[in-house]
Amino acid sequence: MHVDMDAFFLSVELLDYPQFRGRPAVVGGRSPRSVVTSASYEARQFGIRSAMPMAHALARYPRLIVIEPTREKYTRASQRVMEVLHQVTPKVEQLSIDEAFVDVEGARRRLGSPVQIANLIKEQIREATELSSTIGVAATKSLAKILSERSKPDGIGVVPAQRTREYLEPLPVSVIWGVGPKLLERLNNADIRTVGDLAAQDPVRMKRWLGSIGPQIVQLAQGDDPRPVEPRHEAKSMSVEHTFDDDITDAYRLEKYLLDLSYECSRRVRSEGLAAGGLTVKIKDIDFSTRTKSITLKAPASSGAVFFQHAKNLLEELLRQRWHPVRLLGVRADRVAAPVEQSETQESLFDLVDPSLKSNSKQDWEATDKILDDVAQKFPGAAIKPATLLSHERRARMPDG
Known part of the structure; x- marks a missing residue:
């Protein structure tokens, strides 16, 4: 089954802003250049969707309620949701902060039929988070996800295994995983408009026409999705980004923003x-x-100082390659996993910081990180970080062009 939270970011915010329930509202930055992170179902009636530029959303409905995002609240709510799922079965494949595949076959003797388990999951999620969820129940991952999308909000979509192909055939071909806007246009131009149309295609011919994805989407259209639920015990990446109200042409200002992003990411x-x-x-x-x-780091790291120094070097390389005004800046932590035992290599990473700071020990930086974490927890949104990590001299403005 596929478990998907309903308008997750906004629903979490509405726990603190109940006066906005039932009204067109979104989560996102207030700057016109920000994007909508999550939209209420009332806002969607005006054509407002996630990833839409905020300026476009406000143009569609000028009285739109905009709530600034609070990452910490979403993380806590997500953890509670995943805890509920893991209490049902260890076979949980988390796709994102607000959705997961769950294989409940091993829980049926203990908890009942898949539909009974789906109802139980919804009840327990609501008890743990006060949030609603939608669940798709099917024999395959692809159909379970389709069902959850078509059963929102707060619903359960069910298709028995023997009716998989019958259910899929009349649906638009766009529901198939891997069919994006460009591929959809090519398929429609070939008069392949429904899942049934796609299922009737010859996989060999489709491979010659579309490459390796051709037979894959034919297989999914035929209701054949052999992919198992694969529990993931580690996150792949964590990232933070900032879109500027005005394009930045000053490298020193970029470095200051980079410091904030590096510490937030760490x-x-x-x-x-x-x-x-x-x-x-x-x-x-x-x-x-x-x-x-x-x-690639020589050893796993989680220190803001280490993140920033590496990020600073990477930014300098990017700016040397091409000097253009910058609209967006982001930092991403890759290959995030449980840390292994610290080594001398990890200690040496702290020497990457400005030479004047090399005397600072690993323990000093860890203590600094702990203080900053405590401040961030007590005062959400507080912009605090070690200013000594910034360059001591301002950089020249980027040349035009």
Whole structure:
């Protein structure tokens, strides 16, 4: 089955802002250049969707209620949801912060039929979080996800295994995993419009036409999805980004923003008791082109100082490659996992910081991180970090062009 929380970020916020229930509301930054993170079902009636630029959302409904996102609340709620699922079965494949696949075959003798288990999960999630969820129950992962999407909000969609293909055939081909806008256009131009149309295609011909994805989507259209639920014991990445109200042309200002992002990213990693095996810096230029630079760490790290120094080096490389005004800046922790026992290599990472700071021990930086974590927990949104990590001299402005 596929368990998906309903308008997750917004629903979490409405626990603190109940006066906004039943009204067009979204979660996102208030800047017109921000994007909608989550939209209420009332807002969706005006065509407002997740990932839509906030300026477009406000143009569709000027009285739209905009709630600033609070990451910590979403993480806590997600943890409670996943705890509920793991109490039912260890076979939980978390897809994102608010959705997961669950294999309940081993729990049937103890808890009943899949539909009974789905109802139990919904009840326990509501008790643990005060939030609603939608669940798709089917013989395959792909159909379970389709059912949860088509049963929102607060529903349960069920299709018995023997009716899988019968249910799929009349649906639009866009419901099949892997069929994005460009592929959908190609399929429609070939008069392949329903799942049934796609299921009738020859896999060999489809491979010649579309490549390896051709036979894959035919197989899914035929109701054949052999992928098992695969529990994941570690996160792949954690990232933070910031879109600027005005394009940044000053490298020193970028470095200050990078410091904030590095510490926020490291704090999120530490809050899960994890460490990162790599880091990536992302920038989006004024022409909307996106560039990234990554590094593999010599040893897993979770220190804000280490994150920032590596991120700073990566940013400098990106700016040397091409100097353009920057619209968006991001930091991503890669290969995030439970940390292994610390080694001398990890200690040496702290020497990456400015030479004047090399005397600071690993314990000093860990103590600093702990203080910053405590401040962030007590005062959400407080912008506090070690200013000594910034360059001592301002950089020149980026040249035009």
